[in-house]
Amino acid sequence: MSVVRFWRNQVNRYNLEGTHCNSCDEYFYPPRSMCPTCRREGELESHRFEGKGEIVTYTIIHSAAEGFENQSPYPLAIVKLDEGASLTSPIVADPEEMYIGMRVKPVFRKLGESGDKGMIYYGTKFAPDKND
Amino acid sequence: MRDVAIIGIKSTKFGELWDYSFRDIFVEAGLGAIKDAGISGDEINGLYVGNMSGGQFVDQEHIGALIADYSGLARNLHIPSTRVEAACASGGLALRQGVMSVASGYQDFVVAAGVEKMTDVNSAAASSALAAASDREWEGIMGATFPGLYAMIAKKHIHKYGTTSEQLADVAVKNHLNGSMNPISQYKKKITRESVFNSIMVADPLHIFDCSPITDGAAALVLAPAEVAHEYTDNPIYIKASAQASDTIALHDRRDITTLDATVAAGKRAYDMANLKPDDIDVAEVHDCFTIAEICAIEDLGFVKKGEGGKYTEDGYTAVNGQIPVNTSGGLKSCGHPVGATGVKQAVEIVHQLRGEAGKRQVENAEIGMTHNVGGSGATAVVHILSNKR
Amino acid sequence: MSVGIVSYGSYIPRYRIKVEDIARVWGEDAETLKAGLMVSEKSVPDLDEDAATIAVESARAAIENGNIDPVRIGAVYTGSESHPYAVKPTSTIVAEAISATPVMTAADFEFACKAGSATVQSCMGLTSSGMIDLGMGIGADVSQGAPGDALEYTAASGGVAFIMGDNESEPIALIEDTYSFTTDTPDFWRREGSEFPQHGGRFTGEPGYFKHVIGASKGLMEKMGTGPEDYDYAVFHQPNGKFPTRVSKELGFSRDKIEPGMVITKLGNIYSGSCMMGIAATLDQAKPGDRIFATAFGSGAGADAFSIKVTDKMEQFQKYSPKVWDQLKDPVYVDYAKYAKHKGKLKRS
Numbered sequence: 001m002s003v004v005r006f007w008r009n010q011v012n013r014y015n016l017e018g019t020h021c022n023s024c025d026e027y028f029y030p031p032r033s034m035c036p037t038c039r040r041e042g043e044l045e046s047h048r049f050e051g052k053g054e055i056v057t058y059t060i061i062h063s064a065a066e067g068f069e070n071q072s073p074y075p076l077a078i079v080k081l082d083e084g085a086s087l088t089s090p091i092v093a094d095p096e097e098m099y100i101g102m103r104v105k106p107v108f109r110k111l112g113e114s115g116d117k118g119m120i121y122y123g124t125k126f127a128p129d130k131n132d
Numbered sequence: 133m134r135d136v137a138i139i140g141i142k143s144t145k146f147g148e149l150w151d152y153s154f155r156d157i158f159v160e161a162g163l164g165a166i167k168d169a170g171i172s173g174d175e176i177n178g179l180y181v182g183n184m185s186g187g188q189f190v191d192q193e194h195i196g197a198l199i200a201d202y203s204g205l206a207r208n209l210h211i212p213s214t215r216v217e218a219a220c221a222s223g224g225l226a227l228r229q230g231v232m233s234v235a236s237g238y239q240d241f242v243v244a245a246g247v248e249k250m251t252d253v254n255s256a257a258a259s260s261a262l263a264a265a266s267d268r269e270w271e272g273i274m275g276a277t278f279p280g281l282y283a284m285i286a287k288k289h290i291h292k293y294g295t296t297s298e299q300l301a302d303v304a305v306k307n308h309l310n311g312s313m314n315p316i317s318q319y320k321k322k323i324t325r326e327s328v329f330n331s332i333m334v335a336d337p338l339h340i341f342d343c344s345p346i347t348d349g350a351a352a353l354v355l356a357p358a359e360v361a362h363e364y365t366d367n368p369i370y371i372k373a374s375a376q377a378s379d380t381i382a383l384h385d386r387r388d389i390t391t392l393d394a395t396v397a398a399g400k401r402a403y404d405m406a407n408l409k410p411d412d413i414d415v416a417e418v419h420d421c422f423t424i425a426e427i428c429a430i431e432d433l434g435f436v437k438k439g440e441g442g443k444y445t446e447d448g449y450t451a452v453n454g455q456i457p458v459n460t461s462g463g464l465k466s467c468g469h470p471v472g473a474t475g476v477k478q479a480v481e482i483v484h485q486l487r488g489e490a491g492k493r494q495v496e497n498a499e500i501g502m503t504h505n506v507g508g509s510g511a512t513a514v515v516h517i518l519s520n521k522r
Numbered sequence: 523m524s525v526g527i528v529s530y531g532s533y534i535p536r537y538r539i540k541v542e543d544i545a546r547v548w549g550e551d552a553e554t555l556k557a558g559l560m561v562s563e564k565s566v567p568d569l570d571e572d573a574a575t576i577a578v579e580s581a582r583a584a585i586e587n588g589n590i591d592p593v594r595i596g597a598v599y600t601g602s603e604s605h606p607y608a609v610k611p612t613s614t615i616v617a618e619a620i621s622a623t624p625v626m627t628a629a630d631f632e633f634a635c636k637a638g639s640a641t642v643q644s645c646m647g648l649t650s651s652g653m654i655d656l657g658m659g660i661g662a663d664v665s666q667g668a669p670g671d672a673l674e675y676t677a678a679s680g681g682v683a684f685i686m687g688d689n690e691s692e693p694i695a696l697i698e699d700t701y702s703f704t705t706d707t708p709d710f711w712r713r714e715g716s717e718f719p720q721h722g723g724r725f726t727g728e729p730g731y732f733k734h735v736i737g738a739s740k741g742l743m744e745k746m747g748t749g750p751e752d753y754d755y756a757v758f759h760q761p762n763g764k765f766p767t768r769v770s771k772e773l774g775f776s777r778d779k780i781e782p783g784m785v786i787t788k789l790g791n792i793y794s795g796s797c798m799m800g801i802a803a804t805l806d807q808a809k810p811g812d813r814i815f816a817t818a819f820g821s822g823a824g825a826d827a828f829s830i831k832v833t834d835k836m837e838q839f840q841k842y843s844p845k846v847w848d849q850l851k852d853p854v855y856v857d858y859a860k861y862a863k864h865k866g867k868l869k870r871s
Binding site for chain 1: 259260263267268269270271272273274275276277279283284285286287288291332333335336337338382383384389
């Protein structure tokens with residue numbers, strides 16, 4: 001991904017900033033600028049998610065995505081945040097630890113990099129929340 | 133709206149076609165379909181070509197013009213040619229564009245085709261191109277692969293409905309058996325559950341044998357107004373319904389991870405348009421890019437109850453001699469999955485079935501068939517219902 | 523001086539490698555090394571961790587532990603000798619990730635193992651002068667030690683963030699005074715573009731560590747008119763266990779005073795954050811009124827000494843903040859091959 005394209009959503013990725021529709025009270029992460037329920041009548045405002053959530057489903061990726069080769073095998077999950085929005089994220093956990101329904105919390109990690117000389121991309125991943 | 137018929141079909145062999153270029157395969161398919169229809173080039177009013185990623189696979193855009201040119205339809209005839217793209221549903225969408233054009237009366241004779249040349253790049257580049265069908269910014273960047281997304285659907289299906297890895301494997305076993313009887317299919321080797329379990333894990337619970345391969349191939353259809361179809365062929369196949377639906381681009385935004393709502397919506401629209409029910413379908417080609425995808429498809433199209441797709445597959449319900457034979461061509465799994473061509477090849481197979489020329493994999497007395505083509509992890513679904521009766 | 527630590531937070535990766543596993547690869551005797559270095563294992567970063575992610579995690583812990591409004595932070599300084607970029611600040615990544623941006627200043631520091639304490643001193647100056655409300659000073663490293671080098675047994679990963687403020691901001695510990703001792707002594711260096719640091723072997727001892735740590739420590743006590751008996755705890759930079767043990771003895775601090783801060787044994791040397799981690803571990807168990815003497819050392823070379831006095835705000839703070847020694851519990855051990863991969867010593871072609 002190009003530097004500019006990543007930078008544009010950098011704050012969203014760093015701090016789980018999404019949006020919330022004031023009209024129907026639905027939360028969105030990744031952020032949306034149009035509420036799919038209210039459409040034109042929607043009133044969107046930015047919202048920072050608490051970051052706690054639950055694993056809806058997961059897989060252990062053995063054949064890695066580009067840039068993730070070093071981390072294979074790695075758990076990837078759909079996480080439903082407590083406010084209601086769902087997102088896709090690697091889970092910083094051992095494959096054997098994973099289960100549907102597991103509580104997770106956000107962690108700050110490297111998401112990738114453009115080779116040895118390019119930009120490093122940082123953002124939020126999730127890890128098991130053992131205190132929850 | 134006019135009724136539309138398919139009067140000519142052709143699919144190239146599917147597989148790793150090292151000796152043939154992008155241009156070679158679409159010319160073979162297009163020319164074959166035109167010959168099968170018995171029409172001449174100057175009768176054609178338009179081309180619709182499904183192609184997912186010429187840009188990434190062969191570093192070529194402007195596919196519509198290229199195809200018209202090399203098919204001999206550009207320099208003298210200047211026939212309009214349009215590329216359509218909806219990831220792996222590009223082919224189904226090309227068919228639908230052609231159907232809409234003929235049905236509206238805007239054009240009379242149309243070629244609907246699909247083509248993908250995937251093996252000119254290495255498999256890492258091919259996987260990366262395919263990943264562009266998901267949400268690049270919020271799935272791909274986060275480490276999701278295509279098999280990974282379908283693996284998460286499978287994991288949830290297993291968790292929610294008790295579907296088993298054996299049942300997933302049974303989809304592959306059945307489709308390889310069907311593929312072994314199809315002259316164009318990429319794989320002609322029968323496999324067993326053990327072959328699936330012994331193959332490498334790609335994304336738990338999906339093994340490599342749960343995944344469709346990387347394939348080169350092209351397929352084409354000639355469409356005509358139904359009222360003149362008999363002038364060209366003895367066995368026209370009629371389009372009874374053409375439907376399409378959209379859903380969220382990212383899997384994580386779906387209402388239910390185990391249901392492809394776009395499939396449900398497109399299926400419902402198609403049944404309503406044709407005034408038919410799931411029970412009326414004699415044979416179906418569904419989008420089995422992964423084994424779990426076929427299980428979801430037969431549920432979401434209403435052939436079996438939600439959650440029971442695995443069990444029905446295990447019981448042989450979808451075999452060639454079952455209640456509702458699914459993927460007699462071998463499906464994406466065994467016949468191969470040249471992404472832009474797949475949706476068109478599905479229609480080619482259904483036409484073979486409805487014409488009664490499917491050889492060893494022929495479904496007895498097949499009169500009504502369905503094609504179901506999916507883009508991405510379910511953001512686009514295209515469903516067609518075909519019949520040999522008008 | 524009316525400036526102090528308003529909050530602090532630390533982060534230690536969950537992976538560890540034992541000295542035995544490194545010694546086995548290089549054919550050295552683990553028991554001798556363990557006794558000599560007084561280190562039994564060291565922390566190892568995850569594959570997707572670097573000094574920036576570690577700095578962010580420790581900065582976020584400091585914000586959370588002290589329940590600090592990040593907008594109040596007027597400066598973020600990160601000390602490290604493993605900044606992920608040669609040019610482009612780690613501190614802007616941290617500042618953005620804690621939402622302290624944009625009305626603030628940021629810069630990266632490097633002074634071998636004392637870059638962290640240098641950020642703390644800078645924040646002291648900015649807050650006590652009234653230039654900013656609160657300042658964040660961080661020491662974070664994924665320390666480098668060349669394969670087979672003596673440093674490989676200790677070079678570890680972790681980070682500590684201190685939020686500094688003046689008296690008005692109700693510090694949990696006051697910095698009574700600070701004193702620095704600096705000379706140009708080439709005992710340890712890493713050239714631009716080099717992967718691993720080089721060092722002067724035994725030259726790092728007397729002319730490096732001991733001269734500067736003792737210079738700064740004695741200087742501060744003389745300046746303040748205090749002696750070892752006035753302090754309940756002491757922390758000295760921990761390149762290994764032996765150096766701080768010896769220096770504390772020479773300065774007259776009893777063994778029990780340095781014990782709470784001796785994280786080196788289980789953590790290793792986290793370079794820029796080493797002394798700060800020792801201070802954090804000591805603050806974790808200090809009581810209001812306790813005084814802590816701390817001296818950080820950085821090769822090159824210099825030492826920063828601090829006299830710290832715990833306030834009565836500490837009791838409340840300790841109720842909710844995770845402890846350094848607790849973070850050292852229940853690690854996941856990795857073997858040398860995995861460690862080499864995590865550290866990028868083993869690269870996929």
